[in-house]
Amino acid sequence: MEKFENSNRIVSDRTILDDFVEQFCSIINKHCNYIVCSGFVAISHGRARGTEDIDMIVDKLNMEEFLRLHRDLINGGFVCIQSEYPEKIFDDYLNRGISVRYVWKDDGFFPPEMEIKFPKDELDEEQIGGRTILPLTKLNIYFASIESNIAFKEEYLGSQKDIEDAKHLRIIYKDKFSEAKVNKIKEEIIKYRKNG
């Protein structure tokens, strides 16, 4: 998007990722429930680290529902990296539990990317059910809850980057989130993902 490189005038504090995620979510929201989760949650709360992709879980759709969603995404200026054929995207990827990536339409596949997938299990469905707008981000999109993000990063993902993301969120939301909920989600992660 050369418009970002050629502009010398800063008109707002909104980032490229902000514009990308809100454009994408406004289309998804017309078709199904979704959550944005993982790294972008921390970044949208001020965590100073890079990312080129944003993770999203959407309601499990059938083929017809997905075809309508995909068509709207294409009309909205996005393309799927994996395939231009929506039936293939559905059958070979989403329906097999594999994520796919959409980017702004350009003369190639360039970041940022939206990585979307269907719920893997009840835990993902519970995350979608508990979706929330997080006013501190000033973004009009739905996120997984803060408790869920902290629990997944600390109990499931666990890389240095994830542990630091969780620590950042714990500071930002100090005394404003439920440690009991975090622990309950961690127990479910152990049940569904580690022992399941």
Place this chain on the structure above:
Amino acid sequence: MVERDKSHDDELVRWANYVKENPEKWKAKLKPFLDSQIIIARRFRKENLTY
């Protein structure tokens, strides 16, 4: 997992507290860093990768 040194953790905490205490200021300071990664990645890939 290799632990990073204490100064790294100190900076993480210092910045998170700044964000918490300055909700109207932090974004302007972070925006150039966040945007530049996308801009540079796009430029590099356009110049060096073919799809």
